[in-house]
Amino acid sequence: MGGSSIRVGVDIGGTFTDVALEKGEEMFSSKVLTNYTQPEQAIIDGITKAAETANISLSQIDTVIHGTTLATNSLIERRGAHTAFITTEGFRDVIEMRTESRFEQYDLNIVLPAPLIPRHDRYVIGGRIAASGEEMIPVDHDKLQEVIEKIRQVGYESVAVGLMHSYRNPMHEQQVKKAIEESLSGVSVSISSDVSPQIREYERFNTVCANAYVKPLMSSYLERLEERLKTSGMTCPVYLMHSGGGLISLRTAAKFPVRLLESGPAGGTIYASYIAEKHDLKRVVSFDMGGTTAKVCLINDMKPKTSRTFEVARSYRFKKGSGMPISIPVIEMVEIGAGGGSIASVDDLKQIRIGPESAGSEPGPACYGLGGEHPTVTDADLLLGKLDPQGFAGGSMRLDTEAARIALDRKISSQLGGVAEDAAYAISEVVNENMANAARMHAVESGCELETYTMVAFGGAAPVHAARLCQKLGVDSLLIPPGAGVGSAIGFLKAPFSYESLRSSVMRLESFDREKANLLIEDMRQEVESFVGDAGGDQEYIYELKAYMRYAGQGWEIPIEVSELSLSDGCEARLKQDFIAAYTQLFSHAVDGLDAEVVSWSLNVSSRLPTATQPYSNDAVDTFQDPIPHMTRQIVDASRNRPLSYLVYEREDLPPGARCEGPLVVVETETSTIVPPGYKMQVQMDGCLFIEKNKVENI
């Protein structure tokens, strides 16, 4: 992957399919509508469009990197394969009984999400592995044959297998898989010890079910895609972005499609990490605000925070517990129902509520003039002067200020008094506060102090709200990268090849079995090395081993980095010491007299990125003159609620080095960057807008 190679990133989102084409130092992009029946068609169209702009032929493309929400959508919309689930006798209902709790305490009428595999498609067989991994009861093969016969009769396309304690000992699951494959051809089998070898049966079973459920759909899609790319002249390798922020081969993706969930948002975060690296920022909070949701992720030392489990398809105000858990390596983000299209309303307490309902792109916010009657965040932004009614979407769409005013009057001011502008101000402040609270909570859960962070903001609505969010979070500096509209697709190009393997086995340090732990680690090493072989190429790989630890008796583990890949003498003491240090950082005190334990291990392998080694230089920027604004506009200042005169600049007119003092607004296609009073902005060599709070003595 030298400087002259041509690489393409493609992100299939809900509305648009985004393409970013990198040709040496140059970047070209395109946006086409997502094609739901033939997603690969939109990819070909988008790439062709970008290639035309870049003036290259499709056969010159060296690599295609792809991320998609197709797997996520098929889970949300329940459009997966007819799937059977085989589990341990006595545990047929694990994926239905969930955590036996209600995700909303005060609503008597909640509806729990239906299990992905309904009860009549769930089968049980005898056999039992103990928590220690020992076999207590062998697999009941007679019963298994009955179940296999049933699978044949019903004609299931896909089978998921999840047996108790298989993360400790996969033998039974492997036996079941072998028996099915021997008896039935053409049925795809997913086993939980392959897909997600982690303790906690509900999460693991649900993950293997999700994998089996989307597998036929995704593998046929990926096959078609490869074929279409080939016939269009792209014979280059195709890689997939996974939710952990790395790349995997098409073959691995077809086997573990569940790893593709969240690949789009992961791309956005990788993009932010790339920006962090270029600008040498050790602590970054990424903020992605689109039409429906806002996502926040912490990026320490240029690496996004990762987790081993997340929830998809939340069905109730994005509330924790209202979706289904998926335990795979994933970039950890907090997502709330706050986007440009989020609808504002007044509740029983005469309080303004935002979202999670969104006006989407049809009818869209009231100001789109497409028949939307509900006031949205975008309508409020428009009324406050933050958006340019003429210049929206590069002038291709005129925003209707009057329609926004009417919607705000009808739904908000009529109940709360005041005029539409007051309501707009309130909506804007409430949505900012909601996002700030979510970000703060995420920081607390991660033991981070946001005051020391720089924000990187992208997505259509983020540049409008980012500065105010920074004020609320005590964040003093902010970067708005260029091309933020196709951020995820660009991010794909910046992602390493990577794969993470996980194993669970509860081990107290006082009775630590080093040999057993080393066997587990060796096992993971074999797994990740088979991935490396699969990915091909001659990249250099980095291995990272983590132990997930806690005090014996606690329920939450924290990840501890382990510096050796084969544990040597005295590792217990080192693990304990590192654990106590990490624990103290998170919770500010250690607990004396208690033993610690390792619950799980993870081994991550990732390729070293050549691009990361180029240092970023901003030397030339200091020489530049102040640019000239093309007009002024009245914008309501968020921290004061009164209109101020903002200078308006066109982003494309701003050369690197350009420096301006707030209040100002930078307009570009589809978004505006607000720089409030007390902040200054400078355009960076790479086109990023760097916004910084003035030091107090300068005011």
Added chain:
Amino acid sequence: MSVELDVSKQIMWNRLISVVEEQAITLIKTAFCTSVREAGDLSAGVYDKRGRLIAQAVTGTPGHVNTMAESVFHFIDHFGYHDMKPGDVFVTNDPWKATGHLHDITVITPVFNRDELVGFFGSTAHVVDIGGRGFGPDGRSLYEEGLLIPLTKLFYEGVVNKDLIDILANNVREKDQVVGDFYSLAACNDTGRKRLLEMMAEFGLDDIEGVAEFIFQHSEAATIEKIKQLPKGTYDYSMATDGYDEPLKLNVALTIDDGEILMDFAGSSPQSSFGINVPLVYSKAYGCYGLKCAIAPQVPNNWASLKPFKAMAPDNCILNAKRPAPVAVRHAIGHLVPDLVLGALKKAVRNVAPAEGASALWNLHVSLHKQGVHEAETSEVLLFNSGGTGARPGLDGLNATAFPSGVHTMPVEVTESVGPIIIWRKELRPDSGGAGEHRGGLGQVIEFGAQEGYVFSFNAMFERVRHPAMGHAGGHAGACGNVYLKSGKPLKSKGLQFIEPGETVVLELPGGGGYGLATDRNKEAVRADIEDGYITQQTADELYLKPT
């Protein structure tokens, strides 16, 4: 009225809820007791300087939350403002002044802004042990149930009360974990304290009286408005429950007045001589919770939104037990109080409240030890399990889901990794949901035993074994619970029992009551229930498909 003024207060309100949520998360992440960290058995809140609850974490369980709403008043009465200094932290587990039994530790931290008291943070968590005979209903008086910590200082101006910690450490099993939880509670309050001071600095506040008043006014007005929509009058309801050794009657007269609701529990059975008694503060907590869910679910919980709900009961009745009555398992009866008050509410308004549910959690506390080894070597395993909830007007009940409690269950794989227990079955129990146009939620079946070479005892605290969850509007009752050995012998539903080596215990958890006539149930829904095995063909034929 100006939106601008309101919005800054609204934002502070949201912020306070976010602050107490942070406080709760800190507690969950650092707590040692399984029930707190895995199951969410905790609460956290912020109070004004008069001790009125301003905001509480959404995380948490109603029994804690609504009782804790009253506890700060006791600390103010006891210590007086003059004896509250920066760095002080207060603690108690007095069942009548905190949350109803000794296992819940309530810690209160005053917040000072430049030496002026501005408010308090409070949090409650269930600890793994508090001494005495261990967690169970067998105590005949409070003194047998463990150590009572009166209203005491845990920290004096930042210095820990060593004597208290010593007494505690010498009186409980698992002392490291229990002492650890005391520190966790103090630490989570401190997180709240710091965030509150940051918020006051950000908004330029010297105190939080203004925002508290705003919250109280809005909450009270919204709650009263909802109550005023209900028809005035007094509505009675009574329920029979299992009790410890003899059935108990729970009774309520619910009086809806002008913007106020009174729950009068007169007519309920006298207090029991076993630890299933309920202090009034806990009865009230769950009564308020049930009513609030049905009447004003959107109003956040605080002093003002709880104020219109009042409770009374004659002294020494089961729902107003007096010291030194044993109260350890007060939740077994307390969890039925929402069904009781909603039963009365259903007479006042239609289509709001669900049918009765399993309601009381089937908590399982198992002590296992190696055969032939002294009992000191026990492993303690605590499991929370839920039966079915009552069918709702328009919706089926929820299968195996906690209501009114807000706790979760624990993963079987984690439980089996922690102690030498084996859970052989944990799945839905067919035919246990009460038949109705809307079916009651299904209970579940649990089978468990010890690993080879281990023996165990367990403390049963199970309700609805003899008295089922009743249906509503023609719906059938849910199935009763059962407790027995797989080899056939029935077991007691309350109290400590030793199990012979090699035996497997079977628990069949009760289902929720049905709503409406079973024969009115959508035929497609009946067919789907049969296909999924929620009901058997026989039940369908007998109850759902028979001609009326």
